[in-house]
Amino acid sequence: MSETLMTIREMCDAFGVTPRTLRFYEAKELLFPQREGQKRWFTRRDRARLKLILRGKRFGFSLEDIRQLLDLYDLGDGQLTQLARTYEIGRERLAAMVAERDDLNTAIADLEEQLRWGEKMMAQAQPRKAG
Numbered sequence: 126m127s128e129t130l131m132t133i134r135e136m137c138d139a140f141g142v143t144p145r146t147l148r149f150y151e152a153k154e155l156l157f158p159q160r161e162g163q164k165r166w167f168t169r170r171d172r173a174r175l176k177l178i179l180r181g182k183r184f185g186f187s188l189e190d191i192r193q194l195l196d197l198y199d200l201g202d203g204q205l206t207q208l209a210r211t212y213e214i215g216r217e218r219l220a221a222m223v224a225e226r227d228d229l230n231t232a233i234a235d236l237e238e239q240l241r242w243g244e245k246m247m248a249q250a251q252p253r254k255a256g
Contacts (some may be wrong), residue, residue, distance in 0.1 A: 130159070130166040140175055150178060155192055185218050 133144050150156045151165075155178055158165035167175075174195055181191040194214070197207035 129169050131172065133158075133165050133167070136167050136172070136175065139172070140179065142175075142179070147175075150175070153188055153192065155188070155195060184215065185222065186214060190214050 131139065133147055136142070136147055137144055147156065147158075147165075147167075151158060156167070156171050156174055158167045158171055160166075177195065178188075178191050181194070182188075186194075194207060194211050197210060198204060200206050
């Protein structure tokens, strides 16, 4: 086995994904493994692409955004366009994540307040023991 090629099982083990995930990314034209009959051989380039796909997903990028970013790699401008577009999408996603976090923090504070109120109401409703 060449160091530059990996089987689907080796890719799954190396990246913690399922064969179904790899086939899905292939169908979405995010990965382009070499085919030998039914076998798929993943190159170093596929591994780099998968690493970027998984990072993009973790950041909440859409698969279409990820596909477009990966397609910008080969423009011949030293990845400047790819980097600039990644930065732009990253800034947009960060703003959305911060807004989501703020909404979640507000919801958490509201729920904590309601739970404190509920505890108070339950404590007041407890029958008093005669002493």
